[in-house]
Amino acid sequence: MLGLISVLIITTSCTTTRIATLTTDENEKIELFTSNLPQRDYIEICYIETSGGIFHTPQNLLNGLKKKATELEVDAVINIKYDFQAWYPIASGIAVKYKE
Secondary structure: HHHHHHHHHHHHHHOOOOOOOOOOOOOOOEEEOOOOOOOOEEEEEEEEEEEOOOOOHHHHHHHHHHHHHHHHOOOOEEEEEEEOOOEEEEEEHHHHHHEE
């Protein structure tokens, strides 16, 4: 009984906190938006999604979205969402191109 209580305390009291940076540096051209939208006019190009293994961090997933967005030659990814498919984390969003 004491062993069961110990296991429950250990497994339910641990938390992990991770962050993913949405800001871009000078060399990056892809902007990322979760809840806000760009202040510029844009057209939606496509839905993109990236998935990872059990131990992938949110930052790894954002980097995957940025890589695909770069390949698609879009300007930003909006409405970014995080989710899981079984044990595997995913990040998705809408790739957009700014109107000139």
